[in-house]
Amino acid sequence: MKKDKQIKLALKNCGSIDPEKIENYIAVDGYKALGTCLGEKGSSEIIDVIKASGLRGRGGGGFPTGEKWEMASKFVADQKYVICNADEGDPGAFMDRSILEGDPHVVLEAMAICGYSIGATEGYIYIRAEYPLAIKRLKMAIDQAKEAGLLGINILGSGFDFDIRLKYGAGAFVCGEETALIASMEGKRGTPVIKPPYPVECGYKGKPTIVNNVETYANIPVIINKGAEWFSSIGTSGSKGTKVFALAGKVKNVGLVEVPMGTTLRELIYDIGGGIINGKKFKAVQSGGPSGGCLTEKHLDTPIDYESLKECGSMMGSGGMIVMDEDDCMVAVAQFYLDFSVEESCGKCVPCREGNHVLYQILNKITHGKGELKDLDKLKAISEVVKSTSLCGLGQTSPNPVLSTLTNFYDEYYDHVVNKKCVSKQCRALVEYKIIEDNCIGCTACKRVCPAEAITGEVKGKHVIDPELCIKCGACIEKCKFNAIIVE
Amino acid sequence: MKKIKTISDLNAIRKVLENDRIDSEDKKVIVKVAMSTCSIATGSKKVISFFREQMGLEAIDSLVVQTGCMGLCHSEPTVIVSVPGKDSVIFGNVTEKKVNEIITSYIKEGNDIEGVLLKKNS
Numbered sequence: 001m002k003k004d005k006q007i008k009l010a011l012k013n014c015g016s017i018d019p020e021k022i023e024n025y026i027a028v029d030g031y032k033a034l035g036t037c038l039g040e041k042g043s044s045e046i047i048d049v050i051k052a053s054g055l056r057g058r059g060g061g062g063f064p065t066g067e068k069w070e071m072a073s074k075f076v077a078d079q080k081y082v083i084c085n086a087d088e089g090d091p092g093a094f095m096d097r098s099i100l101e102g103d104p105h106v107v108l109e110a111m112a113i114c115g116y117s118i119g120a121t122e123g124y125i126y127i128r129a130e131y132p133l134a135i136k137r138l139k140m141a142i143d144q145a146k147e148a149g150l151l152g153i154n155i156l157g158s159g160f161d162f163d164i165r166l167k168y169g170a171g172a173f174v175c176g177e178e179t180a181l182i183a184s185m186e187g188k189r190g191t192p193v194i195k196p197p198y199p200v201e202c203g204y205k206g207k208p209t210i211v212n213n214v215e216t217y218a219n220i221p222v223i224i225n226k227g228a229e230w231f232s233s234i235g236t237s238g239s240k241g242t243k244v245f246a247l248a249g250k251v252k253n254v255g256l257v258e259v260p261m262g263t264t265l266r267e268l269i270y271d272i273g274g275g276i277i278n279g280k281k282f283k284a285v286q287s288g289g290p291s292g293g294c295l296t297e298k299h300l301d302t303p304i305d306y307e308s309l310k311e312c313g314s315m316m317g318s319g320g321m322i323v324m325d326e327d328d329c330m331v332a333v334a335q336f337y338l339d340f341s342v343e344e345s346c347g348k349c350v351p352c353r354e355g356n357h358v359l360y361q362i363l364n365k366i367t368h369g370k371g372e373l374k375d376l377d378k379l380k381a382i383s384e385v386v387k388s389t390s391l392c393g394l395g396q397t398s399p400n401p402v403l404s405t406l407t408n409f410y411d412e413y414y415d416h417v418v419n420k421k422c423v424s425k426q427c428r429a430l431v432e433y434k435i436i437e438d439n440c441i442g443c444t445a446c447k448r449v450c451p452a453e454a455i456t457g458e459v460k461g462k463h464v465i466d467p468e469l470c471i472k473c474g475a476c477i478e479k480c481k482f483n484a485i486i487v488e
Numbered sequence: 489m490k491k492i493k494t495i496s497d498l499n500a501i502r503k504v505l506e507n508d509r510i511d512s513e514d515k516k517v518i519v520k521v522a523m524s525t526c527s528i529a530t531g532s533k534k535v536i537s538f539f540r541e542q543m544g545l546e547a548i549d550s551l552v553v554q555t556g557c558m559g560l561c562h563s564e565p566t567v568i569v570s571v572p573g574k575d576s577v578i579f580g581n582v583t584e585k586k587v588n589e590i591i592t593s594y595i596k597e598g599n600d601i602e603g604v605l606l607k608k609n610s
């Protein structure tokens with residue numbers, strides 16, 4: 001496996017230090033950036049460095065971090081807050097968890113730097129309760145940092161106070177959206193509200209609040225230590241630094257990778273990911289989870305950066321990267337993501353609540369062989385409405401998997417609705433199990449395993465499947481040692 | 489850790505810690521076992537305690553420590569082994585049996601053995 005295309009900034013210490021020992025972190029330049037900031041830099045100087053670095057939010061939106069901090073710093077208030085968004089709800093994504101488990105202090109240090117820059121003395125990490133190990137290590141890290149005087153009152157004799165607490169999320173995807181997250185922290189129902197005002201002006205408890213993603217914070221200390229110029233030399237013109245991806249699906253080397261922005265999808269999937277498992281053919285890659293789009297073969301040379309991915313109809317997202325092969329049905333994939341969005345929609349606005357549901361039902365109809373050609377137009381029209389009229393990012397992006405598969409895999413949709421065929425043979429309603437007479441030796445293995453008693457035949461005689469009775473469970477195919485059963 | 493009162497104290501402490509960093513250790517065998525959710529799910533807790541036990545039994549001058557994960561989820565549990573004078577090596581899919589092999593064949597006898605994911609010179 002080639003690893004040389006990777007550059008580790010956010011994951012710098014993951015896998016090399018003991019995350020439960022603050023001494024280990026301090027030894028690798030830990031809390032050095034905080035010391036530099038408190039000792040030598042004023043608030044605006046730090047913000048200028050972050051602005052000049054070109055760092056953009058890693059939580060999905062890609063908003064310039066330095067500008068966000070600058071806005072929060074300019075509002076006058078008796079209290080401001082720094083929040084770390086560790087809700088990480090994308091299916092298949094675990095970048096933030098790995099950082100928190102492998103290097104918790106980096107996030108604490110960055111949050112303190114943020115607090116100092118904007119004039120906040122309190123920080124909160126909003127973390128999903130399903131991350132017990134990350135929570136345990138964060139708690140240990142906070143205790144150690146307090147004991148060492150790196151959090152708390154009068155940090156390093158500078159007169160700056162900063163404290164960090166944990167708040168737990170119950171795992172609703174929408175609570176990762178910053179206004180819903182804040183509502184949830186305030187003990188209210190986790191539903192988004194209209195922006196503006198943005199949290200930088202009116203956030204937690206109505207005060208100016210910074211919400212940044214775990215990975216965004218993980219880049220801060222290294223930027224302070226090595227400088228904006230160094231950081232901005234990595235990446236592309238509009239997207240600086242690196243991005244961590246959770247590579248999953250039908251790729252050989254499933255795992256976490258960190259690559260410079262501008263790396264192509266091909267390099268990510270083939271050079272680092274090792275290509276497709278079992279020698280199958282690559283079909284699509286989904287970035288951005290339920291908000292992203294399915295890209296195909298022709299997009300493989302697209303550089304990974306915020307703009308390029310958007311132009312292709314997908315998005316950077318928070319770092320989920322799911323690779324699909326020839327056995328994946330793209331209509332079923334769209335249905336899977338829609339199912340997720342229907343489940344996770346908070347129900348506040350009609351287009352998202354009802355629109356996604358209708359989209360899901362149409363997709364369901366298609367995968368069950370009951371689709372009509374006009375359904376494809378309906379999918380498109382409803383998608384556009386949901387996108388343009390939903391309140392928050394969930395509804396504004398949830399039709400993306402539908403639209404991108406419709407654009408990139410129109411033939412597959414057409415096959416489902418017109419020819420009633422599913423080329424990847426994933427849609428049960430559209431396949432038929434058959435026994436090839438010539439290959440069948442009459443061992444009866446399939447007949448014995450069939451739960452529907454759909455197979456008839458005598459020992460050493462030819463066996464037949466009754467399509468009326470067959471429930472398409474696939475059990476017989478696994479038992480047949482003679483390749484006599486096929487799916488069509 | 490004792491309270492650090494000033495920035496210069498922090499810098500002084502860092503100097504000391506840098507010097508006895510595990511990575512700058514050049515006499516002991518260093519074993520780093522990835523211990524994140526994915527590693528633990530595949531059995532790294534067993535691996536780390538077995539390593540500690542066996543290194544003790546074999547009386548090898550060593551440090552066995554836990555780390556976060558390197559992102560090699562496809563091959564967890566993963567372990568980085570650094571033998572003085574050699575590049576560090578990452579082993580994947582480590583089991584108790586593999587631990588025995590790493591100790592006897594790789595560490596004690598200095599043989600190249602299978603199961604190496606990649607070499608690392610840090």
Ligand SMILES: Cc1cc2nc3c(=O)[nH]c(=O)nc-3n(C[C@H](O)[C@H](O)[C@H](O)COP(=O)(O)O)c2cc1C
Nearest residue numbers: 057058059085088089176177178212213216393394
């Ligand atoms: C439905 C939805 C879910 C989101 N989930 C997350 C999440 O899990 N983690 C995260 O950092 N940002 C998430 N965001 C983005 C946040 O609203 C916010 O933009 C982000 O935390 C800002 O941090 P950044 O600028 O560092 O990326 C989500 C947004 C939406 C619309």
Ligand code: SF4
Nearest residue numbers: 450470471473474476
């Ligand atoms: S697919 Fe299942 S139900 Fe159909 S014939 Fe085979 S075993 Fe019977």
Ligand code: SF4
Nearest residue numbers: 440441443444446480
């Ligand atoms: S297992 Fe295969 S060969 Fe045996 S009876 Fe069934 S179909 Fe025929």
